[in-house]
Amino acid sequence: MENKRVILAVALSFAVLLGWQYLFPQQPAPLKQEQTTNQVQSNANVAGPVSSQLPDPASTAAIVSAKGTKLTVETPFYSAVVNSQGGLLENFMLKKFKATIHADSPPVDMVGANALNKAPMGLILNGIATWSEGVWGFEGSNLNLDGDKVGTLVFRGDVEGFRIERRLTFHADNYLIDEDVRIINMSNPSGMGRLAFTTATKSLTSKDDRYNPTRISWYGPEGLNEEKDRDDLSEKGVTASGNINWTAIDSNYFILALVPGSADVTMKGKLQDDIFRVAAEQNVSFDKGVERRLSCSYYFGPMDATLMAKVPGNLDKAIDFGWFDIIAKPLVVALEWFNQYVHNYGISIILLTIAIKILFWPLSHKSYKSMEQMKRLQPMIAKLREKYGDDREALNKETMQLYKTYSVNPAGGCIPMVLQIPVFFGLYRALMGTVSLRHADFIHFLPFTDIVWLADLSTKDPLYITPIIMGATMFLQQKMTPSAGDPTQQKIMMFLPLVFTFMFLNFPSGLVVYWMVNNVLSIAQQWMMMRKVND
Structure with a gap:
């Protein structure tokens, strides 16, 4: 239950962050006007008041x-x-x-x-x-x-x-x-x-x-x-x-x-x-x-x-990429490095996504393992609820002792999601502010047609195909994730893919490609983990 609440809180926070970014773009900092009374040197002596008008x-x-x-x-x-x-x-x-x-x-x-x-x-x-x-x-x-x-x-x-x-x-x-x-x-x-x-x-x-x-x-x-x-x-x-x-x-x-x-x-x-x-x-x-x-x-x-x-x-x-400058600039360097070999920024984004996934692979592995362990502990936690009823203090104490006994981190399942949020926003800022990605072509025409499709990765998918596929992969990933908790929480979690799909409709298509490919890789990783657990 606690693990599911943490994941739900993180997911909802992510949704709020995305929605806030969409509805209320970052405003500039207050103007800093530096005044000076220094005398200018040598050939630039003070010449009286300076007009503020051109x-x-x-x-x-x-x-x-x-x-x-x-x-x-x-x-x-x-x-x-x-x-x-x-x-x-x-x-x-x-x-x-x-x-x-x-x-x-x-x-x-x-x-x-x-x-x-x-x-x-x-x-x-x-x-x-x-x-x-x-x-x-x-x-x-x-x-x-x-x-x-x-x-x-x-x-x-x-x-x-x-x-x-x-x-x-x-x-x-x-x-x-x-x-x-x-x-x-x-x-x-x-x-x-x-x-x-x-x-x-x-x-x-x-x-x-x-x-x-x-x-x-x-x-x-x-x-x-x-x-x-x-x-x-x-x-x-x-x-x-x-x-x-x-x-x-x-x-x-x-x-x-x-x-x-x-x-x-x-x-x-x-x-x-x-x-x-x-x-x-x-x-x-x-x-x-x-x-x-x-x-x-x-x-x-x-x-x-x-x-x-x-x-x-x-x-x-x-x-300057704002708060995510320290993340966005290395991502731009990585994209440029991939692109010098493949000469297609869409493929470069896919390769970057794979590289990031490999980087987070150990954490994701621990995350899925933690969710499986939490699922197995649910019958014990249910018995503790029956035993302690409304005594929240005693219930929390015994639940934490149960986690300690079985070496389970209730927040372990959401760590990869938390760590990927800065990467997501860093890539978002990179796509919106890197001139080499302006008009960057991926799949110019929809296959077997002459309809312009992903001809500019810095703008939205004009046909909304990628955000719909992204939402579908997110839904499938949710279905595959070990569920633990009450039915209401499960329904909320299953509703999130629809929310994300709606928000991603107007996001740069390059960013949607990143998230979509990341979901596909996560599904593959979860499938491998599930096979290993069932064997």
Whole structure:
């Protein structure tokens, strides 16, 4: 009875956890805004109060395309267009990622047509939208890079008494763009000022996607911070000052990041007209005739840990799986290792499931053995109930003595289930946040048909076949499990497969495949144990 209650409690807790995750996705931690009054070093002296608002360039940026020359940058990873009028980024197409699973789908555009009006990669100097002011020229030509080559474009402009040079370096083997900026105050009366590196993009995900929202994030001494509430981003935006390593617009799969070269900046983020904008601003002294040099790195691409680790400022910390990070990341490594041999993430998930099952095999063996022992003790426990009646204290004492005499752990049957819950959620977070699993194909068409089936393991099974099979295997497993306890408890346990099936309907199909295969392996293990006991 006690063993059955423990299993029931664990199973119900698991159901509650799943239901809570489904109905109420994890909310971000309260914003941590770090304020500082430090003087910036050498060429970045304090320039007075910093505005929390980004200037709105919508009225002028739309004419940029007509004024400037469009320069293209081609690499194995992306195709980009940069406008010579201030060095604005007009588009950034990822060659290795499609917008949808359809064969004729266009590549993912990290900017979007409407975002040009918010000036991606625009410099803001003392509140001046540099791309819409002054006269700009450029040095270089269209770039076509491959291998480990790098290429540079140089943009020079005179803006309200400031001479500006932007030197953008593109890398063929990464999504990284390095920028060096030189500014000379030729005639502007301002000796103090501020410079902001900025970027902007359309929403990277559907507005109503609560499992994969577009958010604004930043990283500093206190770790990773993020804001994904669209109302807050529209009304107030976010601001944080101090030693900010980077700030970004990101989703589960893609990121547009600014990595400032200065150690002391103010990051700002806002949602305007359904366009996400971020800026990394720093205070700078602009004495006349003195050249000031500043730098920033950009990363516009997938949430790829290997590539992001090559970017300064710990940008790879943007990949975070929450509470289950310590479990999810090793699972991702294991999946990638299997996939380099089988080249199919569905098969990789099956192999990972087998590996996990082998790891838990001794515990599962002890679990089934414990349940068989508990079943044999039920007649003795029934006699104890008859003997002690309503005397719960005496009944519990004698029951525990009975367990001790026969060396039975009443909770032994649920230990494997308890241990697999973190693995389950770790894999769930991995599937929802690993870009290599986005649009990962398993069985593209339903066998003997042209109906698209498991063409994307990061989304639900469109035909609901796998969750139904998963529920059936769970039901069969329940039927095979040694039952002990009153009929009411048994009915509740038999009802759980239906509950789980309902919750799994909208889970990533890769996760359902994992649980389904795990059930099949558990059934096989139980069958082997039952044969051994009966022989």
